[in-house]
Amino acid sequence: MGERIVIHPVTRIEGHAKISINVDDAGEVSSAQFHVTEFRGFEKLCEGRPFYEMPGLMSRVCGICPVSHVLASSKAGDRLLGVEVPSAAVKQRRLVNYAQLLQSHALSFFHLSAPDLLLGMDSAPEKRNIFGVLERDPDFARRGIRLRQFGQRIIELAGGKRIHPAWGVPGGVLHSIGAAGRDEILTWIPEALESMDVAISRLKPLLDSLPQEIENMGNFPTLFLATVTPEGDLEYYDGVIRIVDAEGNTVADGLDPMRYATFLGEASEEWSYVKFPYYKPLGYPGGKYRVGPLARLNVARSAGTPRADREMREFKQRSQGAVCQSFHYHLARLIEMLHSIERIQELMEDPEILSEHIRAKAMLNRLEGIGSCEAPRGTLFHHYHVDSDGLMKKANLLIATAQNNLAMNMAVEQTARRFVTPRSIEEGMLNRVEAAIRCFDPCLSCSTHAIGQMPLIIELRNHAGDLLHRLERS
Amino acid sequence: MTASPPAATVKDNREKLLERAMSRYQYSGDALIEVLHTAQELYGFLPPALLKTIAHKLRLPASRVLGVASFYHFFSLQPKAAHTFVVCLGTACYVAGALGLVEALDRSGAKPGSSGAKNDVSVQTARCIGACGLAPALIYDGVVHARATPQLIKAELERIGVK
Amino acid sequence: MSVKTLEIDGRMLTGRTGETVFAVAWDHGIQIPRLCHVGGLSDVGACRLCLVEIEGRKRLQASCLTLIEEGMVVKTATPKLKSHRKLIVELLLAERNHVCSVCVMNGECELQDLAASHGVDHVRLRYQFPSLPVDTSHERFGIDHNRCILCTRCVRVCDEVEGAHTWDVCGRGTASHIISDLGEPWGESDTCTSCGKCVQVCPTGALFSKGKTVAEMRKDRGFLKYIVTAREKKQWIG
Amino acid sequence: MTFEELCGKQTEEVERQQALKNRIMCCTAAGCLSCGADGLRQAISAEIAAQGRQADVELCGSGCMGMCSRGPLVLSAACNRLYGNVAPADAAALVSADPAATETLADRAIDLDSPFFSKQTRIVLANSGHVDPEKLADYIAAGGYQSLGKALTAMSPRDVVEEVKKSGLRGRGGAGYPTGLKWELVMKQIPQVKYVVCNADEGDPGAFMDRSVLEGDPHRVLEGMAIAGFAVGAQQGFIYVRGEYGLAIQRLQTAIKQAEREHLLGARILDSGFQFRIDLRVGAGAFVCGEETALIASIEGKRGEPRQRPPYPPESGLWGAPTLINNVETFANIPPIVQNGGDWFASVGTASSKGTKVFALAGKIVNTGLIEVPMGTTLRTILFDIGGGIPEGKFKAAQTGGPSGGCIPEQFLDTPVDYESLVTIGSIMGSGGLIVMDDKSCMVDVARFFMEFCMDESCGKCIPCRAGTVQMHDILHRMTRGDATEDDIEMLETLSGLLRETSLCGLGQTAPNPVMSTLKYFRDEYEAHIRERRCPAGLCQMESQLEEAMA
Structure with a gap:
């Protein structure tokens, strides 16, 4: 008799979702799905609103990566105005984007994933959280918390508040970081760099102790998509899109993000509120691809900063061709944090960061605008249509978590097949299924625009659909 | 000599009548409501162009004219349908089951405040037409029907070809 | 000019004949809440926030319309008045879609301030969620009906100070809304002088300058008193 | 026309009417019209012609006869009989007035001695059903404009105000403010330009008293207003009438024209120095315009939005001038008060509520229609004696005062109906709508x-x-x-x-x-x-x- 395990709510991810694991008559896992059960409808919500409001409105999509939405939204607004954003404003935006990456990755790694890594996949669930980590390794945990604080502090200094800053506007930004802000940020840098050294050197040996997990939790060939500089280096704010395959070969390069719709398709499935984007030339679901830290490191030639480049060269050695193990999202995340800190230092040393020429003003000059940037979890697109008065007619948001959706489903299934034995369910088995999801650090509030916090549920069902086991945590 | 008279002589008579009404009140802004009454009598409803004319003649701001016209339910800014049902929803009629009449009209696709499916029936509700002794009362194309029933409405709708 | 003495909130105050209770109170630092009143324009007594208790009068009185009288005893902040004001603010918040977080006036809004000062941390009433439009057809300004509280300051400033009377109220009751001319898009108004006075007097983010984003709008009302005084005293002559 | 001529005209008309063989009064109030009174009237008129009785049989329209539930109603003066549910087929019998012929109508005759009639006291409605609202002569025959004549010839404005004060009449529009005091306030105002406004914007759902008075006895209201104009020193009056009241508007227009032609309105009224014009202002469907400041705004051509009081209209009303606003029923009470004196009026009713009150009975009650009772009559008398009780089911509540009023439960059926008592039990007098609810009403x-x-x-x-x-x-x-x-x-x-x-x-x-x-x-x-x-x-x-x- 077939069975189905449902993990609902999935914990330690952003947002809420459900995993169902289907069990066949032989008692083996036959399939698994990652459902996103919430719906928010931001795209509908903004219809009829002035496009100038979008950065402020879109920053509300998510409490973790509001900056990314502000940036993509502001950039779409730049296009609607048809202006060239002053270079000082671009630097302000870049600064905050790095800060955002830093704080979001810190949250994902130290708060959400470190418990699995440091305490073990099978450790007691009630200890498997940041407080457990604090107990086991207070210095490590505190460094994580401080790194996140650093990122948030930059956002606060530049954007005016820590979350949902509405400082990005079409045409530029509202205010600059200012001399005092710059000075404060510079004081944080040495500690931050040191913390990254600590974290990276701590993670590497841990990875060596988890070969089973690395090889079986989301290890499969897909395409990887990310923004790079025209030269092919790591780039988060503005660049071209490059796609590589599992072997590391470039499939497409120099793609204009403005033309995303020509190479990315969006499918949907009735069991989930998240869309399923795919690379058009390879069709659905063959054109599955991954975005985010792992994809960016696979796609980029080099980081462009000395410390990160050193780590990146080593990282690329982990696999022939592209690194396909989703578990390495964790390491990629740390390398990106290191890179971000280096870039922040560079920006702080650039005198133009204090320039007050930070906003280009214009009337509405285009009726369609697309803005894209690299959010912590991957490439983000905002696509707006407005009427001649500048009121939103239609918005399409293509979000990183959605782009990883196909891969996450594959990872869930792979992990379930390998680790879940339906006859004797143990908590640790299900935790691995969740951990597979956490590699991607999905942000469900973004991808579905959900309200509130609803952690994930796992349900085990037979093939008649009867519920056999249910795990719910909040 | 041309056969057809010049355009000016076939000028709409209604314009003259409206003009006369306004001059009777010395084009005073205070007479706005009276003028709107006359205009609606003549034209059936109050389209924007008509409101604009009235505003100019009475030397009133256009927004004030629309503000007044839209305040009073008696004035219609939309053309009237060919057939009008007014269901009295005064207390006596309400207690006597006037809602049943509204429902009967509703079933035929004619909703209060809107025009019907074929755009030739409009349904309105009134706050007491003063025929409380005859509740529920219905005004169908200007004629008061005492103790109206859903059956009566059904028959009338069928007669004018609304299903 | 004769002077009258009255008691407001236990303080003996004086004011000139013809002054309102509201004006005398504010002159002496007693800030009676208000939304429809703005200095320099006529008063309509519509928002009911400035209601006060006056000894010997059965009903609460709108202080912006009540002239001071010798020996009057006024209370402006009794528990009853406060609870009424709080509920009025809640009624406004539930009436239309006031989403502070994306509003240009966030942090500067008079309605928001009132909600904060009256402890409105949640609304006990059902939100009505009407579907209302935004009109940004004007070259420089926009009107978002979702944020309009129908205080009619814009109508009055346009009529009384600018003299254009572009704005008025259309419809009635809960369907009331502000219109320009015959309800055309603002940008098509042939009476609007684009002076922007309406935008400056609007207490919320309903009227805003285009291009301003969330929390960016700052409104200046000082000009009103200046214009009105200048006009009364004909300061530009001589 | 002088006052003497008016009196002569009255005598002449009364004599003419007495000489007739029969006067057939056909109710032409809205209620009866909606159950076929118009067709009936045409049939009777044709029958008179067919029988060649134009010389000695007269057909008249009349105002509301009260028993709307039995319409159309016809009163035959010759046999002093009131018939209900009359059909065009009955025309021949009515015209002939032959006892044998009227036999067919016998079962539809309404008992004029029934409590419905006997428990009523008609002051405001005295003419309703007896006077043709479209004929000035009819009104004059019934003593119309005598009070105006009396005021102009034998009284000073102050005398009139004193008489009204003495009568104890209170506003019939709802709040019950003493009418005499209001008149005095306006009279004392210094400005030369003053206005008298008749509030005929009767908007309470379930109330149709004012409409019936305007339709049935329009001259009475005009006369009341003219007396008020004389008393307070106004030369201009307005009647603000609901746009829905088409028939009332039409009859008022007719009445105003008739009165102006005979110098009962306009310049040099009854050859005196007093002049008073009345203009109609037709409302456009806004209940709030019944509120006096909103009504003022509406007459001024604005949105009918109220403003804060004070100042009250007697100080600052229409265009800022002192303005007297009373409702239809209040004005209709004035001519009898002037004619018979304030003391006479004060003898009817209770200590604080004088005179009578007209009610519109509707809802779950046998005799729906228009009634007039002395103030202080109990609800039980009104509903069960006059109203005939509840047709089926059980009495639950009576609603008075419309949307501003309240629901009165059974335990208060014996409460006398006056201003104060109703307020005590949580309702108000209002304008006079009285709606009965039974146990099927929620x-x-x-x-x-x-x-x-x-x-x-x-x-x-x-x-x-x-x-x-x-x-x-x-x-x-x-x-x-x-x-x-x-x-x-x-x-x-x-x-x-x-x-x-x-x-x-x-x-x-x-x-x-x-x-x-x-x-x-x-x-x-x-x-x-x-x-x-x-x-x-x-x-x-x-x-x-x-x-x-x-x-």
């Missing part, structure tokens, strides 16, 4: 109905009324759908307090009254809707029931 739904009315009619100027009525209606609506909680009752009470105390005008201030009075007397019905999701009257369709029906 009191929550009635409260919802009135709140919906107030919500629709709120002008939108002040927030408590504009937004508060919406919220109160929302709660009541949810109650009738079984979708409310106990907290909602509390919120309903809180909102009621807010509206009552903070609304700008009477509409908002009194809008909670129906809710408050039903909550007071029928709280169990509210609780049943909330706790048991059940409508005790079986009227409300509960959401849960609807869902069941769908499934």
